[in-house]
Amino acid sequence: MDAIQLIYLVPLFPLIGCLINGLGRNILPKKIVGIIGSLVVFIPFCISVLIFLTVSKEGFITQNISYFDFIHVGKLSIPFEFQIDQLTSIFLLIITGVGFLIHVYSVSYMKDETQSGFGRYFSYMNLFVFSMLLLVLGGNYVIMYIGWEGVGLCSYLLIGFWFKDQANNDAGKKAFIMNRIGDVGFLLAVFWMVSSFGTVSYHELFNSQNGIITSISTINSPVIVGITLLLFVGAIGKSAQIPLYTWLPDAMAGPTPVSALIHAATMVTAGVYMVARSNIMYSLAPISMAGVASIGLTTAIVAAIIALKQNDIKKVLAYSTVSQLGYMFLGLGVGAYSAAVFHVMTHAFFKGLLFLAAGSVIHAMGGEQDITKMGGLGKKMKITYVTFFIACLAISGIPPFSGFFSKDAILSATYAQSPILYILGLGGALLTAFYMFRLMAMTFNGKFRGTAEQEQHIHESSAIMTIPLIILAILATICGFIGLPEIFAKNGNKIDDFLSPVFAHSNQILTTKGIPHQTEWILVIVSALLVIIVSIWTWNKFKNYASSTPGENGFVKAIKNKFYVDEAYDFLFVKPYRSLSAFLNNIFDKKGIDGIVNGVGRGVNYGSRQLRLLQSGQVGSYLLLMVIGLLILFIIQLFTK
Amino acid sequence: MEIKWYIFLSLALFCIGIIGALTRRNSIIVFMCIELMLNSVNLLLVAFSKMHLGEVNAFSYSMATSAQIFVFFIMIVAAAEVSVGLAIIVMLYRNTRSIDINFLNRLKN
Amino acid sequence: MEITQILFWFLSALALFGAIGVVASKNPIYSVLFLIIVFFAISGHYILMNAQFLAIVNIIVYAGAIMVLFLFVIMLMNLNTETEPIKNVYLKLAGVISGLMLMIVLVAALSHSDTRNIIMRRGTSVGLTENLGKALFNKYVVPFEISSVLFLSAMIGAILIGKKDPVKKNKTLDVKA
Numbered sequence: 001m002d003a004i005q006l007i008y009l010v011p012l013f014p015l016i017g018c019l020i021n022g023l024g025r026n027i028l029p030k031k032i033v034g035i036i037g038s039l040v041v042f043i044p045f046c047i048s049v050l051i052f053l054t055v056s057k058e059g060f061i062t063q064n065i066s067y068f069d070f071i072h073v074g075k076l077s078i079p080f081e082f083q084i085d086q087l088t089s090i091f092l093l094i095i096t097g098v099g100f101l102i103h104v105y106s107v108s109y110m111k112d113e114t115q116s117g118f119g120r121y122f123s124y125m126n127l128f129v130f131s132m133l134l135l136v137l138g139g140n141y142v143i144m145y146i147g148w149e150g151v152g153l154c155s156y157l158l159i160g161f162w163f164k165d166q167a168n169n170d171a172g173k174k175a176f177i178m179n180r181i182g183d184v185g186f187l188l189a190v191f192w193m194v195s196s197f198g199t200v201s202y203h204e205l206f207n208s209q210n211g212i213i214t215s216i217s218t219i220n221s222p223v224i225v226g227i228t229l230l231l232f233v234g235a236i237g238k239s240a241q242i243p244l245y246t247w248l249p250d251a252m253a254g255p256t257p258v259s260a261l262i263h264a265a266t267m268v269t270a271g272v273y274m275v276a277r278s279n280i281m282y283s284l285a286p287i288s289m290a291g292v293a294s295i296g297l298t299t300a301i302v303a304a305i306i307a308l309k310q311n312d313i314k315k316v317l318a319y320s321t322v323s324q325l326g327y328m329f330l331g332l333g334v335g336a337y338s339a340a341v342f343h344v345m346t347h348a349f350f351k352g353l354l355f356l357a358a359g360s361v362i363h364a365m366g367g368e369q370d371i372t373k374m375g376g377l378g379k380k381m382k383i384t385y386v387t388f389f390i391a392c393l394a395i396s397g398i399p400p401f402s403g404f405f406s407k408d409a410i411l412s413a414t415y416a417q418s419p420i421l422y423i424l425g426l427g428g429a430l431l432t433a434f435y436m437f438r439l440m441a442m443t444f445n446g447k448f449r450g451t452a453e454q455e456q457h458i459h460e461s462s463a464i465m466t467i468p469l470i471i472l473a474i475l476a477t478i479c480g481f482i483g484l485p486e487i488f489a490k491n492g493n494k495i496d497d498f499l500s501p502v503f504a505h506s507n508q509i510l511t512t513k514g515i516p517h518q519t520e521w522i523l524v525i526v527s528a529l530l531v532i533i534v535s536i537w538t539w540n541k542f543k544n545y546a547s548s549t550p551g552e553n554g555f556v557k558a559i560k561n562k563f564y565v566d567e568a569y570d571f572l573f574v575k576p577y578r579s580l581s582a583f584l585n586n587i588f589d590k591k592g593i594d595g596i597v598n599g600v601g602r603g604v605n606y607g608s609r610q611l612r613l614l615q616s617g618q619v620g621s622y623l624l625l626m627v628i629g630l631l632i633l634f635i636i637q638l639f640t641k
Numbered sequence: 642m643e644i645k646w647y648i649f650l651s652l653a654l655f656c657i658g659i660i661g662a663l664t665r666r667n668s669i670i671v672f673m674c675i676e677l678m679l680n681s682v683n684l685l686l687v688a689f690s691k692m693h694l695g696e697v698n699a700f701s702y703s704m705a706t707s708a709q710i711f712v713f714f715i716m717i718v719a720a721a722e723v724s725v726g727l728a729i730i731v732m733l734y735r736n737t738r739s740i741d742i743n744f745l746n747r748l749k750n
Numbered sequence: 751m752e753i754t755q756i757l758f759w760f761l762s763a764l765a766l767f768g769a770i771g772v773v774a775s776k777n778p779i780y781s782v783l784f785l786i787i788v789f790f791a792i793s794g795h796y797i798l799m800n801a802q803f804l805a806i807v808n809i810i811v812y813a814g815a816i817m818v819l820f821l822f823v824i825m826l827m828n829l830n831t832e833t834e835p836i837k838n839v840y841l842k843l844a845g846v847i848s849g850l851m852l853m854i855v856l857v858a859a860l861s862h863s864d865t866r867n868i869i870m871r872r873g874t875s876v877g878l879t880e881n882l883g884k885a886l887f888n889k890y891v892v893p894f895e896i897s898s899v900l901f902l903s904a905m906i907g908a909i910l911i912g913k914k915d916p917v918k919k920n921k922t923l924d925v926k927a
Contacts, residue, residue, distance in 0.1 A: 621841065624663050627848045631855060638859040648860055650762050654769050654788075656853035661773035663845025669778055669824060673785050676816065677769055683808075684792055690876060691799045705876040706885040712804055713886070716811050717897045721904035723816050727823050728908040734827050 004054060004063050007082055010047050010092065011133040013040040018126035025119020034107035037122035041103050041129055045096035048089070055089045056498065064139055064203045071142065076194060081139030083202050087502045090341060090495075091136040091273055094348050098265045099129050101468035105356055106257040108464035109363065121161060125261070128154035132266050136273055140201040141190050144274065148186065148238065151267045152179040158262065159254040168253040175247040182237015182244055189230035196223050206280050206505075213280050219509075220287055228281050228288035232295075235271030239325050242299045246566050248322055252314040256359030259314060264321055264351035269344045272328045276502075279337050283506040293333025293417075297424055300326030302563070304431035308438070309559045312369050313358050316439050320395070321351060323432060327410055330425060335510045336413030338499040342483045343406040345495075349479060350394040350403060353472035357388040360461045360469065361443060365454055371442045373454075378444035380458045383466045385444050387473040392440050394476045396433035397531050402480030408524055409485060415523060416515050426527055433534045441542035485520070647688035654681035668730050672723075679719050683712045757798055765791035778824050782817055789813040801877030 017040030021033050028036075054060065066081035103125060110121055131150025138144040153176070160172030193200050197212050205213045216224070235241070240248040248268070252259055262268070275282060275292065282289050300323045307319035324347050331340035362369055364381060378385035394401040397408070407429060415422035448455055460466070482494040500507075515523075558564065654677060661674035690708030768791060771784030789812045796805035875881055886894060 624841065624845055624848065627659055627663065627845075627852060631848060631852050634852070634855050634859065638855070645861070646758070646762075649857060650765065652853055652856050652860070653766060656849050656856075657766070657769040657773055659852065660846050660849035663849060664773065664842050667778060669820065670772070670781055673772060673781055673820065676812070677772060677785065677788065680789065680792055680808075680812070683804075684795060687796055687799055687801050687804060687877075690801070702876070703885075703889075706882065706889075709801055709804055709877060709882055710885060710890050713807065713882075714893060714897065716807060717900070720811055720816060721900055723819060724904050724908045725911065727819055728911040731823060731826070732911055 004051065004065070004084055006047050007051065007065060007084060007137065008067070010044040010051075010096075011130050011137060013043050014126040014130040014133065016040060018123045018130060021119045021126060022123030025116045025123065028115075028119060030111070030115055030118045033119045033122050037126055038100060038103040038107065040126055041096055041100040044129075044133070045093075045100050048092040048096050051084065052089045052093055055084065055086055060086075060501075062203065062207070062501075064201075066139070076198065078140060078142050078200060080143060081201065082137045082143075083139035084137070085502055086499050087273070087276060087341065088136055090345065090499070091269075092133070094345055095129065095132050095136065095266050098348050098352050098472075099132075099261060101471055102257050102261045102265075102352065102356070105260075105359070105465050105468045106255075108462050109257055109359055110255060117161075121158075121255070124154055124157045124161070125258075128158065128262065128267075132270070135270055139203065140199075141193065142200055144277075145183075145186065145190060148183065148234070148270060148274075151262070151270060152176060152183070152238070155179070155251070155262050155267055158258040159251045161254055161258065165253075171247070171250040171253040175251050178244045178247040179237045182234045185230045185233025185237070187234075189227045189234070192223070192227050192230065196227075202277065211280075213284070216284060218284075220285055224281055225285040225287050228278065228285045229291060231274060231278060231281075232288065232292055235274055235329070236295065239268045239271030239329070240322050241271075241295050241326065241329060242302065245299065245303070245322050246562075246569060249315050249318040249562070252312070252318050256314065256355055256362060259318070260352045260355035260359070263318065264355050265348035268321060268325055269328070269348070272325070272332065272340055272344050275329070275332045276337050276341055279332075279503055279506045280509075282332070283335065283509040289333045289335065291333075293330050293414075293421070296326045296329025296331075296333055297421060297428075298326070299323070300330060300428045301424060301431070304428050304435065306559055306562050307435040308431065310435075311372050313361065313371050313374075313439065313443065314355075314369055316371075316435060317351070317354055317358060320354075320432065320435065323428065324351065324395070327407065327425070327428070330414060330421075331410035334410075334413045334417040334421075335506070336410055337503045337506060338496045339406065339409035339413055339483075341499060342495050343410060346394065346402040346406040346476070346479060349472050349476040350391040350401075353387060353391040353469060353476055354395070356465070356469055356472065357384050357391065360384045360465055363461055363465075364458045365450065366457045368450065368454060371439065373450040374443045374448070375446040375450075376444070376448040377458060381444075381460045383460060383469060387466075387469040388440060388444065390473045391476055392436045392535075395436055396535055397429055397527070398433075398535065399528055400477075400480060402476050402478070404528065405480040405483045405485070408527070409483060411527065412485070412515060412520055412523060415519070422523075426530070429527065430530060430534050433531050434538050437535045437538040438542045441539050445539075445543040447544070644688060644692050647685065651681045651685035651688070654678075654684070668733065672726055672730070676719065676723070679715060683715055686712050686715075754798060757794070761791045761794045761798065764788075765795070779821070782820050782824065785820075786813050786817050789817070796877075799877065800875075803877060803879040803882045 017036055020036055021028070025033070062083060062085040064081060064083050066079040068080050069077060070080040071078040103122070106121070106125065110118055113121065128151060131147045131154055133147070135144050135147025135151060138147060156172045156176040159175055160169045162168050190200060193205075197205065199205065199212070203211070205211050213224075237244045248263060251263055254262075282292070303319045303323035303326060307316050307323065310316045310319060324343070328340045328343050328347070331337075331343060360381065361374070361377060361384060364377065364384075365374065368374070390401070394403040397404045399405075411422060411425050411429070414425050483496065484493055561567075658674045658678035658681065661677070662671050665671055665674070686708045690705040765788050768784045768788035772781045772788065775781050775784060789808060793805040793808045793813075796802075796808060
């Protein structure tokens with residue numbers, strides 16, 4: 001059977017899993033829930049592999065399967081359709097593959113939960129996978145939006161998973177609200193598309209023969225610029241770029257596997273997927289691309305700076321995610337679409353690995369997340385230590401690990417655009433190396449700085465947790481080799497070739513040329529050397545870390561407090577909004593509307609009391625009323641025609 | 642003699658009867674005012690019977706006759722009603738030693 | 751002005767005077783007497799309209815029987831002195847005003863009607879006893895007979911209402927129909 005026809009099973013399985021786990025959470029034992037939860041992600045993974053094989057055959061044309069009419073209004077018809085092409089296939093593999101590993105990991109990580117909580121967790125995770133699959137499989141922007149909203153919802157549910165603690169609820173709310181702000185931009189873009197083009201289907205807009213967008217040749221037309229900028233606003237919210245990034249560090253309040261899945265591998269990359277999918281529109285609007293690149297670069301650097309001084313292991317990783325996302329958007333902004341997608345893939349592996357390893361550490365430390373209280377864990381947690389180390393090498397961009405190749409692809413494209421951007425990007429990469437090795441050194445090397453009771457508790461995690469770590473580490477090591485740039489091997493950039501049909505039209509429009517090979521060799525060697533030097537220096541500095549010296553200067557303090565961005569937001573937006581809410585609540589709602597409603601009740605009460613007095617029982621007054629009534633009837637009858 | 646004078650006279654008597662029924666508290670006086678109203682109606686009916694052009698044709702003749710027969714029956718009913726009504730008033734007096742109609746307020750509230 | 755007209759106005763004035771007297775007098779016996787005056791005036795009107803039978807019946811039944819009944823009841827209750835408590839002034843006022851309003855409205859309505867200027871015939875033979883008797887016993891014999899039943903029920907009702915409550919006896923006396 002053609003694997004393409006089975007595509008509907010891919011989102012269907014997680015949905016079924018969600019329902020079974022959710023409804024049966026009080027009945028089913030934890031083992032069954034865990035098995036169901038993982039199985040319904042594994043089967044789609046197998047189907048995705050089949051699809052990948054089908055897609056990678058020669059001469060594969062983009063398939064578009066429409067299931068039913070979703071919205072049909074007048075001339076506008078938005079069917080529920082799936083689109084399968086190379087881009088979809090890569091994302092499918094990432095989501096289901098990494099997702100499956102994380103689900104397996106969660107079975108052990110969350111084993112201390114109650115039975116009902118365990119079921120609830122896996123139900124939400126499956127729902128998340130379902131939404132994310134819907135997002136990447138969707139054949140038009142509306143289906144993507146359904147998935148977009150769904151992952152936002154699941155993010156909120158999962159961040160606030162331990163809802164008894166109010167701080168978690170606040171973090172979940174923050175994530176959802178900031179996502180929502182971005183979603184407004186997305187929605188406006190969709191509306192604009194409907195009104196300008198009359199359709200939102202990818203194949204009608206983007207197909208190479210007669211797509212509406214592909215037929216446009218004017219550069220920087222206002223409609224396209226507007227739509228792309230609005231779409232990017234949605235991506236800013238979803239993928240935590242400046243200025244809507246503050247929710248991501250707070251989202252670390254959720255369980256660690258959640259952070260791994262949602263905030264490292266999948267949800268935050270939805271924005272990247274969306275821009276990559278709309279690449280033709282972005283190529284037609286270099287202004288938007290410049291905006292995307294600048295925001296991406298700024299985010300990358302600012303987040304890296306903040307990460308330098310954070311002491312919570314998960315917060316460092318969170319800011320690192322924000323920073324790496326900035327790199328992806330930088331890549332998209334300079335036209336290196338396939339490089340950005342490549343970075344998504346490698347990031348999923350090493351960031352997911354980092355989060356899972358951090359979870360392992362937190363588990364071993366009995367819930368402690370402050371790295372100033374850790375140290376020397378490497379001796380007791382060998383597997384975690386080694387895999388963490390591999391991930392650090394990958395993220396810093398040290399050859400021959402995967403991060404090197406993907407980051408290098410982005411940075412070369414940046415250099416082709418402008419050398420200044422390249423310098424900044426390189427600076428960010430060095431900062432990345434710094435904070436990652438600082439994190440590793442403080443956690444795993446040196447002497448243990450925590451309490452004796454914690455020291456007793458340290459142990460290597462169970463096999464269910466370490467096997468995914470190992471698998472991810474292997475992937476983080478070798479998957480770089482599918483993206484070898486030209487200088488290393490002719491036709492070595494397999495991923496670029498694979499994705500070329502998706503980006504073919506964009507590459508035609510964009511006018512940036514590649515850089516000559518000598519320059520590229522120089523860049524590669526220089527950056528590799530710098531990164532290695534910085535890594536070793538940092539490792540030496542922090543491996544025997546003692547408590548921090550007092551008296552930090554002002555700038556360091558600012559970094560430690562995340563540049564006070566949260567406080568600024570609170571002051572600028574949250575407080576006025578709260579007072580507006582309070583105003584509306586007290587004056588408008590309580591006095592105004594309640595006043596009217598209660599007033600009606602009081603009025604009726606009063607009126608009925610007065611009316612009751614009419615029934616006095618006096619015959620005389622009855623007579624009077626009869627006469628008056630008669631009078632009125634006569635008047636009406638005789639004098640009004 | 643135009644009919645309108647009789648109509649006005651009858652109306653006046655009727656309204657005076659209504660005013661009396663509303664104003665007075667003595668139940669016997671109220672009863673008498675009711676009789677007054679009935680009589681005004683009788684007067685009107687007889688006046689109409691005269692109005693219907695007497696013997697010009699059989700139809701109007703029978704109308705006129707009907708009117709006076711009607712008056713006759715009203716008188717019959719009034720007589721019966723008076724006897725029963727007075728019996729009630731006597732009972733009221735016997736029970737409450739007063740003939741104030743405001744004592745008949747069992748229908749209160 | 752003809753004699754009939756003069757008579758009409760005189761009788762009307764008498765009737766109105768009597769009616770107002772009924773309503774306004776404090777002594778109930780005076781009210782009864784005024785009402786008798788009204789009845790006589792109305793009977794005069796009947797005679798004026800050649801409804802002889804009705805005029806006589808009016809006097810016999812109303813002024814003769816009904817007013818005598820009223821007088822009996824008033825005497826029975828010793829209502830020589832009027833001890834009527836003061837009625838609520840507003841209600842009185844409202845009553846008067848609404849009554850007057852009613853009159854004005856009806857007068858206004860009827861003064862626009864089509865039939866207002868129909869002249870009444872004079873000297874018709876409708877009201878003669880003989881003719882009325884004929885009609886009564888030919889066409890209206892059934893209501894006539896039924897009215898006797900009505901009187902019977904009124905009599906029984908009056909007697910029943912006026913009965914004293916029976917004194918409770920110790921031994922049971924069941925009356926089974």
